[in-house]
Amino acid sequence: MDTFTPSREDAVAVAATGLAKSFGGVRAVDGIDLHIRQGEIVAFLGPNGAGKTSTIDMLLGLTSPDAGTVQVFGESPRAAISHGLVSAVLQTGGLLKDITVRETLDLTASLFADTRPVAEVLQRAGITEIADRRVGVCSGGQQQRLRFAMALLSDPGLLILDEPTTGMDVEGRRSFWNAIRADAARGRTVLFATHYLEEADEYADRIVLMARGRIVADGTTTKIKNLVSGRIVHATLPGADPVAIAALPGVDDVEAKGDRIAVHTRDSDAVARFLLTQTAAHDIEIAAQNLESVFLALTSTSASASEGALS
Amino acid sequence: MTTAPPADRVTLDRRVPPFGGFNLTYLRIELLRKLRNRRTLIFTIIFPIALYVIIGVPQVDTPLTATPIAQGGPSVAAYIMVSMAMYGAMMSATQTGAAVGVERAQGWSRQLRLTPLNPLVNVIIKMIAGLLLGLFAVLATFAAGALSGVQLSAVQWIGTGLSGWILAGAVFTALGLMVGYLVPGENAAQITSLAIVLLAFIGGLFYPVSTMPDFMQSIAAFTPVYGISQIARAPLTGDTLDLLWVVNAVGWLALFVAGTVWAFRRDTQRV
Structure with a gap:
């Protein structure tokens, strides 16, 4: 079960080369290279419209690039998702409003070959108390925590978060980042998009600055700061x-x-x-x-x- | 070799789930969602039973054919009962497509793209749940029929029930999916519900086609409800299968399936 393969462990989590994507006449992503090692926590920092979300969509196989290649743990994004190697909390991800929080997690868990127990991710995301609540009556912050719990189910090697703490209160934010940090210690790679420098500064090992579809700076948090x-x-x-x-x-x-x-x-x-x-x-x-x-x-x-x- | 990792280290050796992610937990939750939805229950279960009670029950003693009911002939009530059972199965089947449309608009389909679930398997699970609710509608209407005094042979009960359920389920699942992929959001449900009521009227679900004016009969023969309902009611009347019914049923099914495949391909390309 818990087999350990050195080759996989040494592999880069994300290897993207020359990624480009245009929508209409706008070059949303303009030829970027991004390599992330296993276990890194990377903040993807940039103003709105910088191309962060488009890049993330390509890393997840939700959009195919116009040019360039992308591999996640040496596989295509879709294959990586099928193996439960990568999961994501996206801004636009929908939820079924007519089922409960627990049912949402039961359903999501049923789609993967191996998952963590539902009770565990409920607790990690801090939503155990609202497990039997219908999703439709949950607040925005609670729904965001549910998305986080769903992303934790497959115990992914790479977790991608797009503006993860939007709508969370201070307490929610704190427990969210505590959970993320605990995971990083277990070797999980985390890539999160944000437009808050403070968030990037406090939680990332490395900051990738993106603006107008290009990576304009990439370095340790200290350097960027x-x-x-x-x-x-x-x-x-x-x-x-x-x-x-x-x-x-x-x-x-x-x-x-x-x-x-x-x-x-x-x-x-x-x-x-x-x-x-x-x-x-x-x-x-x-x-x-x-x-x-x-x-x-x-x-x-x-x-x-x-x-x-x-x- | 490096040293062994901690026991709870995130492992990168993973399996892909079998059958594209098909599983009974998802199916169970899909069914539960339908049973919890008051509107769904009203339109697929209660509405057909109510119509049967209003139109069918008063005609329990009215013979449908030349054979008197006392000698084992079917009643008009039996005709209405089978028709209404099919109506419920159709309603349930088309909601599969409507649900796909709504969930796509709400971003749930996109969320599912972050799981191993194959998009086609997702639709199949919804189809099965829709068919199961349809079966429930057929059984409930038949129970109402039996309680109100409809008497049929075992062959007639099973023959009309099975063929009505399967034919209505197949043709109208395909119709619903086609509309669900073509029309975004809530509109899909409204459009298909309206279409069914209209088609049911013209196609002779609420009263026998033979009692319609001639030109209406000609129109009825071309609607998608006509073929499947004539086939399903054949065990009642003892009629042999008319080739025209089969052509009608197979033709509409083929058309809707082709439309669904085309719309599905177009849809998955967009994600």
Whole structure:
């Protein structure tokens, strides 16, 4: 039963190469490569419309790519699902409203060859008390937890979650992520899409940043966080000396566009003081660095430049 | 070799379920869903019985053929009873397709794509559940008939019941599925229910075709209810099978099955 095959264990959970998908004239996914090792927890981070959901649909075999290949544990997505190797909690996944929570799980369990006990996934998802409630009268958060319980039934090697905590309250969120972390310790690979940096930061080993159909950054949580931390000081300064400004304490990067400069720094006070006292700079603005600005910066520069920023 | 993993490590050696995921738990839950649905029960079980009581029971002593009832001839009530039993079986059968349409619109079909269940097996399970409820409708109507004094030979009971159930089930499961795949959402159920009532009227389910005006009789002979109901009622009247009935039944079944296969293929390509 619990046989262990080293070859499978060493295999990458997800191997996607050159994936592309268009809807109408829009390139939703524009040629991405994604490789995830067994046991990694990966956050798929990006604004709405970045192509996260389309990518996930291709990993699950719900959509076939226009170009590129995708394998899950060395198999086609459909074969991986048939083996119960991958399961998912999707935003759009429907439920039957006229049966109970427990019946939904009984039904789902009956479709797999091997499953965990229904009582166990009920408890793990925190919905034991509402097991006999009709799905139609469950709240959005409870339905989302039911979807999570369904995804746990097959004890998948890869769990894919699309905005998993949408509609959950704080307590629901906490128990949800506790369950996820406990699973990762057992070797489960987790890929979750989110547009909350905090969620990605707190729970992922690795963050894949996606914007406009492309992966614009891919690295450890620390690396990605550094991109987002700090502030940007904008100023108008004709004939600025970027080298002098870059030498200031805490400055990560200096960009100049015409007379306008943008200084990425962890110490905005020092930069502002320097600009006001030592230079003729005017129209100074200080803005907090956030995910949106990182997305903008990464998508407006070329892909190779963004990779350079991470290395 | 690495060291042995912890006992509860997520294993990657998995089996694929046999028969494309077909299993009795799913079938049981599908049946339960139907039995819990008040609307389904009213239209497939209660409505046919009520119609039988209203139209059929007053004619328990009216002979259907030249053979008097006292000498073992069938009554008009028996004719209505078989017709109403078929009506229930048709209603139940078409709901299979309507359910497919609704569940697709609600995203349940997509959820099932995340399981090993084969989409065709999903439809087959629903078909079986629909046929079982149809059988229940036939048995309930026949029970009402027996209680109200319809007397038939064992061959007539079984012959009309089985053929009525199977023929109505086959033709109208196919019709319902075709509509279910073509028309999204709740509309499928409304359309098929309306179609059945209309077809039942024209096709001679509520009163014998022979009592209709000539031009109506000609139209009736071309409707999908006509062939199957004439065949199913043959054991009552002792008529031999008319080739036209068989052509009608087989023709409509073939048409609906072809339409379903075409619509199903179109549908699964879209996911």
